Amino acid sequence: MAERPAAVLDHIERVPLPWREGEPGLTECGKPVAAVSAFLSHDEAREKFKAQGQQRAAMSTCMTCASAADRRWSASWAASPHQVVARWLNEGGRPWGHPPSGDGRIDRELRAIALLVEAHRPEFDGLMAGFGAAPSLAVRRAAKGARARGPRLFEGGARFDVPEGGGNA
Numbered sequence: 001m002a003e004r005p006a007a008v009l010d011h012i013e014r015v016p017l018p019w020r021e022g023e024p025g026l027t028e029c030g031k032p033v034a035a036v037s038a039f040l041s042h043d044e045a046r047e048k049f050k051a052q053g054q055q056r057a058a059m060s061t062c063m064t065c066a067s068a069a070d071r072r073w074s075a076s077w078a079a080s081p082h083q084v085v086a087r088w089l090n091e092g093g094r095p096w097g098h099p100p101s102g103d104g105r106i107d108r109e110l111r112a113i114a115l116l117v118e119a120h121r122p123e124f125d126g127l128m129a130g131f132g133a134a135p136s137l138a139v140r141r142a143a144k145g146a147r148a149r150g151p152r153l154f155e156g157g158a159r160f161d162v163p164e165g166g167g168n169a
């Protein structure tokens with residue numbers, strides 16, 4: 001059997017947390033994007049799988065990235081901040097039964113966010129009231145965008161859809 005030639009693998013960039021904007025990104029498989037030879041956004045990866053077909057695209061795509069991107073973590077911030085944060089909370093793949101240490105970067109960020117909210121309570125409450133008053137348009141637009149982006153990378157996977165009203169409010 002002929003050996004498969006070593007091809008350049010496309011990794012897929014994780015949807016970044018908005019407050020980390022401007023920082024070098026990470027791939028879904030956990031590498032700095034600067035350290036890999038090629039990477040795609042989630043949308044670009046979807047386009048690639050659509051254009052090349054599942055089997056051909058899979059040969060030149062990092063499968064760890066592809067399977068992570070294919071699951072619930074594929075949402076954009078606009079479609080679901082919940083899903084994007086959940087992806088980062090699961091970073092590192094801790095073994096079962098080992099709780100997070102409590103002093104990780106995301107812990108420090110959440111502490112900082114809580115302190116910022118405390119320092120700007122009226123603004124926070126005003127923003128929340130605004131989101132509560134008219135959530136449907138923004139959420140529906142984001143959900144429509146997510147659906148319009150086309151089929152999932154792999155057939156047979158459950159599609160990710162933003163529930164009407166954005167889920168748990």
Ligand SMILES: [Zn+2]
Pocket residue numbers: 010011012027028029030062063064065066
């Ligand atoms: Zn990868």
